[in-house]
Amino acid sequence: MFNYSFRWNQAFQSLPDMLAGALVTLEVAVLSMILGIFFAILLTAFRLSGNPVLKGITTVWVEVARNTPALFQIYMAFFGLAGLGILITGWTQPNLGFAVDLRLSPYIALLGGITFNNAGYLHENFRGALKAIPETQTRSARSLGMSAPQSFVYVVMPQMLRISFLPMTNQFVWAILMTSLGAVISMNSDLFGVTNNLVKINFRTFEMFAIAAVIFYVMTKVITLSARLIAARLFRY
């Protein structure tokens, strides 16, 4: 029943545009990982701090990030925040005389959404990694006269990052694939956005998406392989 004749010429003409899109995808994924790792460490520190408010922030963040679809998180970053801004303005404008503008550009909303998701999952990676580090490490550090934050930053964290290095590449791959969700918030410069828009114009659905899939595959494969090489070099005992 599959009544389709593949015509690749038209699709291959779009390859330069798609490769430019792949660069944007990579850029978003890399930035979202850097920010995600930063926030995940912050969340981990919050959780370990013992302060109930900070702990609560971590719990809410991780629960929402891990138990709702990434699509929902990205959609909310774009439409949800903008709507919230209008809602708040409805109160502040007459009462305080200023408006609140929470409108994010598609790029920032996508980056924010993926970062939010990354931080949630990476926090769990870090939690697992921390379990693998013996309690005695902290106690030894403290007995050497380090303060609690110092022992976390200088002794525990380096080991935590090392143990969770390979699981982190997993999240990196996921971040690359998540950029495709930008299409719902009008992102049209990333790999999926570029492909999606071209498909709607020339209707060569299967060829275009097949090429995009190959580009995605190559990108993620290169990342996992190079991560393994880096790990083998860095973490030699």
Next chain:
Amino acid sequence: MKSKVLAFGVAAATAFAGPAMADKLDDIIASGTLRCAVVLDFPPMGSKDADNNPIGFDVDYCNDLAATLGVTAEIVETTFPERIPALMSGRVDVAVASTSDTLERAKTVGVSIPYYAFENAVVARPGLEMASWEDMKGKVVGATAGTYEAIWLEGQVKAWGEGEFRPFESQADVFLALSQGQLDATVGTMEVANANVASGNFGDIKVVDKAPMVPDYVALVTLREEYGLINYMNLFINQQVRTGRYAELYKKWVGEGVPANLTIPGVYR
């Protein structure tokens, strides 16, 4: 023995060759069902009534086509981007889905003569004063990705060299973005724009101007090589206009007034 095998072989060959000669038109008539891809978030062309039944201009058009073929119609709901994959993968026979007949698309699918034509309207967000369509210059504008008006608008933004174009996946998201100020203005089908302004669901948005573009002629679409079916659809559209059914459907779904002229002076077809 040998001749028996040969006879069986010939019989088998003709049995398999037979159906292969039949084209889509024969297949539809033989199967007794015409499966149409229709977009149902695009009133008044396609939408759902309170009981979730498909209704609209395109739905009736599909029913009419099925009736002339002597088969029953089956409405298959698709989104705009899904129309062509649904056709290609054999899930539907034709798309009766307000598909603009661009030359780019005709390289991929078989396009009939136009069965409807849309005018496009420029709609501004709440609180933005615009005098004419040219005030879109330098603003953040957007439309439903891949539609005729989106292609025009993106080209316009490129020509102006300033402003930003944002394509959304559905018409609903475009108007949501417009009501939130994520977009300053959009270009959309006049019928849809008027319906959305009147609904009041999107705040104080307003129709500013007519977009200065060639009317958006839309066609029935099927596989590129199905000439039998394409010919049939062309004649069917002609008959719809000739018999007054086109005007009748226009009155039923769009309202009073004269339906868009489907002929273009000075050319054949």
